């Protein structure tokens with residue numbers, strides 16, 4: 487069994503199906519961040535890239551639109567099937583269902599890229615070492631990952647409102663595989679340096695995210711994707727209704743004429759293959 491079996495099960499289950507269902511709005515919400523990451527990666531015509539944890543393929547297609555040959559790799563069969571449909575007929579785009587931590591790679595890629603697809607490895611140093619084996623000697627790594635939930639009101643505001651309704655539990659290991667596993671900048675730097683990367687830059691990016699046209703839309707979204715959805719899945723009946731009402735009240739303060747808008751904080755990471 488793979489080290490990453492829990493994640494393989496997770497992303498091939500309800501989570502993968504939900505991501506396919508909400509792909510359009512998720513991509514719209516994350517577009518400002520995609521742009522920052524793709525601009526930083528600066529892919530050019532004739533280059534070869536791997537999009538790690540490409541999911542439904544938004545950034546694979548964005549990189550390919552710049553003339554780069556892109557291979558999207560993901561463990562989620564439903565998300566990848568959707569990505570393949572979106573990329574049908576596009577030149578220089580390929581997708582494979584594969585675990586990026588162990589997939590054998592040839593050292594002929596210019597860029598390893600990811601939008602939020604590299605925080606789920608059971609053995610991050612091993613996985614990033616494997617990814618480095620796919621880079622040319624002068625190849626580069628560029629990815630985006632989340633800072634802590636506390637720095638991300640778009641998840642923490644709803645999350646804090648829901649928390650009192652959840653059963654008491656040990657706080658989870660903040661470095662366990664999951665969206666916020668790389669929140670600690672020094673820890674992330676250590677992983678990349680142990681995995682053999684050089685010229686490591688980890689820069690903060692702060693962008694406002696529009697999580698819904700209005701409160702109803704934002705609540706529906708929070709119930710489907712992300713940490714609030716994971717927490718709400720633990721509740722049922724009156725408890726769930728009360729938690730949803732509390733989250734709704736907390737989000738009320740962030741309603742604007744443009745929609746429900748809250749801040750986000752990510753790390754924009756770049757590094758070189760070899761020292």
Ligand SMILES: C[S@@+](CC[C@H](N)C(=O)[O-])C[C@H]1O[C@@H](n2cnc3c(N)ncnc32)[C@H](O)[C@@H]1O
Pocket residue numbers: 490493497538539540541542543544559560561562565584585586587600601602603604606607
């Ligand atoms: C938060 S989603 C991001 C998806 C996509 N990059 C996006 O921004 O829409 C994380 C993705 O990483 C994928 N993933 C998790 N662990 C992986 C692994 N070991 N190898 C390849 N993909 C993985 C998941 O299946 C999922 O599609």
